Amino acid sequence: MRRFPFVARWIATVAVVWIYPLLLAQGPPGPISSELTKFITPADNPGSDAMARLGDQLFDDKRLSADNTVACNTCHEPRGGFTARAETAKGIRDQSGKRNTPTIINAAFFQTQFWDGRAATLEEQAKMPILNPIEMGMKSPEEVVAKLRAIPEYVTAFNDVFGRPPNYDDMARAIAGV
Ligand code: HEC
Structure with missing residues (x-):
């Protein structure tokens, strides 16, 4: 006892x-997530809800590819944990890449992007697959911008979020800020 x-x-x-x-x-x-995001938010891309919505739309839009068949989410499928659920992903015209698609969940916290770290920031990274000939296959940033400027809803959305018509840097900012 x-x-x-x-x-x-x-x-x-x-x-x-x-x-x-x-x-x-x-x-x-406290609100841990907002503390963490403050830590990783770049000074030239503070972000906003409207920008995240625009980025989300761009991430899902196949019109960012040369033949309108491939979007970011074709390879980074939300239902597949933002991966391609395959050994290698398929880009435009059914071309296979050489590398496995990593998840992009929490990619904002990575020190570098891609398996070899060749992009330093998400903004820099987002510009690459669109111009990669076997991924989304657009010829140049100018071609992408011309395509975006021809879509009235994007002209309005870019003007609302950034106060100017679509351009390649702002497009990358919006995608990075999703
Ligand atoms: C054709 C398939 C494909 C498309 C389309 C694609 N990706 Fe990827 N993504 C990959 C592959 C494969 C890698 C890894 C490549 C490497 O490391 O060289 C990757 C890597 C990444 C990474 C780096 C993750 C890490 O762990 O380092 C990010 C972020 C990313 N993609 C975002 C995007 C965005 C944003 C778009 C649209 C603008 C996009 N991807 C379009 C296949 C794709």
């Missing part, structure tokens, strides 16, 4: 001496 009070006292001591100060040291619970 005497063991129980001892065990209870021991647990209480551990809680007060060890666990309680630990909880105090961590401070009050």
Whole structure:
């Protein structure tokens, strides 16, 4: 019978001496995600809800590819954990790439992008697959911009979000900010 009070006292001591100060040291619970995103948000791309909506639309839009068949989400399928669910992904005209499609969940937290780290930021990365001949196959940034400027809903959305007509840098900002 005497063991129980001892065990209870021991647990209480551990809680007060060890666990309680630990909880105090961590401070009050806060919105962790916004703290983290603040840490990784680039100064020249602060983002907004409207920009994220535009980026989302661009990410899903096959018109960003040369023959209107491939969007970012063709290879980074939301239902496949943003992967292609295949050894290698297929770009325009059924061409297979050489590398496996990594997930892009939490890609904003990566130090570099791609398996070999050849893009330093998400903004820089987003410009590449669109111009890659076996992925989305557009010929030049100018060709992409001309296509976007011919789509009235994008002209309006870019004007609302960035205060100017579609251009390649803003397009990459919006996709990176999804
Ligand atoms: C044809 C398939 C395909 C399309 C289309 C595609 N991707 Fe990818 N994506 C890949 C593959 C494959 C890799 C890995 C390539 C490498 O590392 O060289 C990759 C890598 C990435 C990465 C880097 C992730 C990491 O772990 O480093 C990001 C971010 C990304 N893609 C976003 C996009 C965006 C945004 C678009 C649209 C503008 C897009 N992708 C279009 C197949 C595709």
